[in-house]
Amino acid sequence: MKRRSFLQTIASVSAISPLIINGFNVKAFEPTNLFTLAGAIDCDDRVLVLIQLNGGNDGLNTIIPVDQYSQYYAARTSIAVPENTIIKLSDTTGINPEMTGMKSLFDQGKLKVLHSVGYPTPNYSHFRSTDIWLSGSDTEEYFNTGVMGRYLDYRFPGYPSTYPNASMSDPLAIQIGSVLSTGFEGPHANMAMAFTDPTSFYNIVNEKDITDTSSRSGLELAYIRKVGEQLNNFAKPVKNAALKVPKNVSSLYPAHTFNTPNPLSEQLKIVARLIAGGLKTKIYMVNLSGFDTHSSTTNVGFGVNVNHANLLKQLSTAITAFMDDCKLLGIQDKVLGMTFSEFGRRIKSNGTGTDHGAAGPVFLFGNSVIPGFLGTNPIIPDNVSSEDNIPMQTDFRSLYSSLLTQWFCVPQKDIPTVTLHNYANNLPILQGISNSVKHESLNPLSLQLSLFPNPILHQSQLQIQTVYPIADIVLYDRTGKLMSTISGYIPEGNHTLLFERVGLSAGQYYLQARLINGYTQSIIVNIQ
Missing domain, CATH: 2.60.40.2550 (Immunoglobulin-like)
Structure with missing residues (x-):
């Protein structure tokens, strides 16, 4: 039995009986199946924060083409944002009125809007499209590793057997939540750790004490125990980093109550504390669920129903507070954030919401972004059918490649090793990066x-x-x-x-x- 297959078998068994290791609640962890679910800062000190909007965000009600408002309104009268409430980012483009915080970031030059990000042949399945976004594959090809997992394996070869070590004593990546993202899947193991807070730590190991390693299965179990010991060692710097910053300092974080939840804010609070506490983790991933808006409201759990505008308010409020926290904690220059969703929504409403679509907007935020827009407003036809979608303007693989080159300083010659493709990596997204064409000069x-x-x-x-x-x-x-x-x-x-x-x-x-x-x-x- 291969080690990967063995780990999958053990994980499915351990999921039945949660275990405790040194006071930490253990979650079943495996190399997960992809179908189930700039400038002055040194390259090694840069951190990427990924925000996954689960369900497929409605891009046209997020970034609104005010220059085509009549066509927009005709296509989705029942759910259209009223024209007099739209907050203008430019003469042609507006943002949802619930996203006042992100409008402020845009005005400060700390937000970039990328129009119509996607891939050439869209898939409308949540699972498959999420798989494509996380693995970086084409629609008709299947990778069993993730883009960020391959990058971390490239950056930290030999993981997990030689880690933690003197050069990297901290987790390579952290997923906030109980499920590790398939985007962190590396060639040999998932490169991330998942936890809900610094004292509730999720790892990948079965705690069972191994005494017999003479058989093949015994050798595999010994390997699992070794990995578990390594991850327990990773827990120490996480807790130490959190103790160095015992609380967040921004006053912009909203109160998190049963009636007014903002789970994204709670996740980003943890990220800010760990970065400010000196953790050398390269990538964090957090998420906000509820964007599968076939109807005007969606259930986000615990019996709480919210509409799309409320989700956008949560997103904007959380990012704005996080950016303020990073500034007050003195870490704003080393942090770059990005939102993404598995797909956008159709142009035409279905009466109460929207159905699965193709491309959608992506936000980049941080002090290093080139502010403004990449791309143009999508065209809305005069006569829209239920099949009409927003075609891709920017391939998300080009965005990944540009982030790897411009933020993490991966040499251009090594990009195909990480992405398994050779997409353009010169998108004008970060300041201080040489591009053959300056986007600011375009009109x-x-x-x-x-x-x-x-x-x-x-x-x-x-x-x-x-x-x-x-x-x-x-x-x-x-x-x-x-x-x-x-x-x-x-x-x-x-x-x-x-x-x-x-x-x-x-x-x-x-x-x-x-x-x-x-x-x-x-x-x-x-x-x-």
């Missing part, structure tokens, strides 16, 4: 597209005016699925391409051009 006139005739019967001419090189031009259908690549690299200047409808059924499509730094421009293509 709608930097890239212009026109198609004539449109609608198209057989073929049409695509006119392109660009002041920067184009990485590619692609075509998506109404569901957000990538149909074809029209062109690869195109230098700056004026160009004309022949567009033919070969193999395309009648209907509406999105043609999207992407500059080499990730800026995109899209137009609607009508095929007769």
Whole structure:
């Protein structure tokens, strides 16, 4: 029996009978099945905080295209945010009125909005799409490791057998909660630890004392005990870090009560204390559930129902308080945060909510972000069907690659080793990073597209005016699925391409051009 298979078997047994190790509540831990669930700061001192929005966040009610409000309202009248309540981030884009804290971060230059982040052929299953986001796979391929797990294995080779050690005495990653994320799955073991607070520590070991290691199963059990001893050693620096910062200092954290819960704030409180306490952990992952908003309200547990706007308020309040805490604790420059969700929602409402969709917005927050936007508002057609989705503008694998290169200083040549792909890693997201194109200088006139005739019967001419090189031009259908690549690299200047409808059924499509730094421009293509 392979060690991985053996660990899975042991974990399924130990889940039946919780154990206690040195006062810590043990959770069954295994190499989890992916289907079940910048600047002045030294690279080694940087911390990434990932916030997972479980359920599929409704991006159009989070970041609102005010320049297309009439189309937006027509598509989702029953759930549309009233126009007079939207908080404007720019002349064309607004944010949900419950997210006042994140508007403040945006104004301070500490928030970046990435439009329409996703992948080319969306999958609408919660489990599979979460798997894709955490593993970094394509839709039709399956990885049994996670992106962050592979990075940590690259950064700390030999884990877990040689850890903790003098160079890394702390947990490599921490998951707040009782379930370890598959995103931390490494080639040999999950690279993270999970716990709810510094005195309730979750680890991966069966406590049973092993006396016979002569058999193969005995050797496997000895291995498990060894890992357990290592993780008990990891518990000490966690507790020490928490004791150094006995309480949070920000007054912006909300009261957490049964009637007004904010579980994300409670998780981020722990993260802030551990970072400020000197823990060298590289990545933290926290989560906020309830975003599967098929109806206007969703149950988040304990009989508590909240609507989407309330979830966004919890998100905004928690991030704002966490950022304030980091500033007061003197750790703000070493922390970068990112939100993500397994998919977005459909453009058109189903009457009381929205169904599973494709791409959606991602927030980056911290002192190191290049503030503003990456990408443009998604196009909302005049006549929206229940199948209409938001196509991807930025591939989330490019975002991962850019974070690894720009935040964790992974050499470009090593990116394919970590991501198992070779996606662009030059997205303009962090300050102090050299990019061939400065996003701040871009405006709608930097890239212009026109198609004539449109609608198209057989073929049409695509006119392109660009002041920067184009990485590619692609075509998506109404569901957000990538149909074809029209062109690869195109230098700056004026160009004309022949567009033919070969193999395309009648209907509406999105043609999207992407500059080499990730800026995109899209137009609607009508095929007769």
